[in-house]
Amino acid sequence: MVFSNSISNLFGKSPIRPLQEHMSLAVNCASLLEPFFEAVVATDWTTASDIFDQIVVGENQADDLKKQFRLNMPNSLFMPVSRSDLLGILAQQDNIANTAKDVCGIVLGREMNIPASLQSDFVGYVKSAIETCEKARKAIDELDELLETGFTGQEVKFVKKLIRELDTQEQKVDKKERKLRHRLFKIEEKIPPVHVMFLYNVIDNIGEIADIAERVGNQLELLLAK
Secondary structure, eight states: OOOOOOOOHHTTTTTHHHHHHHHHHHHHHHTTHHHHHHHHTTTHHHHHHHHHHHHHHHHHHHHHHHHHHHHOOOOOOOOSHHHHHHHHHHHHHHHHHHHHHHHHHHHHEEEEOOOGGGHHHHHHHHHHHHHHHHHHHHTTTTHHHHHHSSSTTTTHHHHHHHHHHHHHOOOHHHHHHHHHHHHHHHHHSSSEEEEEEOOOOHHHHHHHHHHHHHHHHHHHHHHHOO
8 A cells, every 4th residue: 555645645634534544454453363363273374474464564554654644744733623632543543553463473473372272262352352443443434524513413422322332342352351361260270381471461462452442432532522
């Protein structure tokens, strides 16, 4: 993907579109966690490596767009949204892509095996975290509509509903994380300690992806309150 350095090409009438494009890139990185971990469960390291490469490409594209966004966004905007608010959302979105890449890098680098008794719950946990990111993307996709309506009316109610759904989904991820950690605790004495440590780390980071997605929604909610 090629991004123009032109301010007019990047922003057009507002910086909302590139922000939404950045979110799409970030969430696409997260969505690749599902096939990645399916390959890990199957111990198909060639496929896992190929998917990791796709995540790296997506994360690099997100970084490129992030840099252009920061460099080209005017210091003052003729919009009901501040520059700092948009940069805050951008930073959280960027963390989704970064964390997805980091998680896969750890697993691939160590060729980590997921214990058979955890595999079903683990893949379900990953899918749930991805769904949280997708819900955050849906909320961000409504930013342009919010601007058109002046952050008033039915559109605000609709976005608030999306944010509530996002919060609910993140809570589901928390429950799955607690269940998975407990199940790992029950069998950890049968696994090499270093491997156990890294498994907990991977579980934590997948949960962090869902937490970051929720923070994107929280920052959008703050915009609605201003």
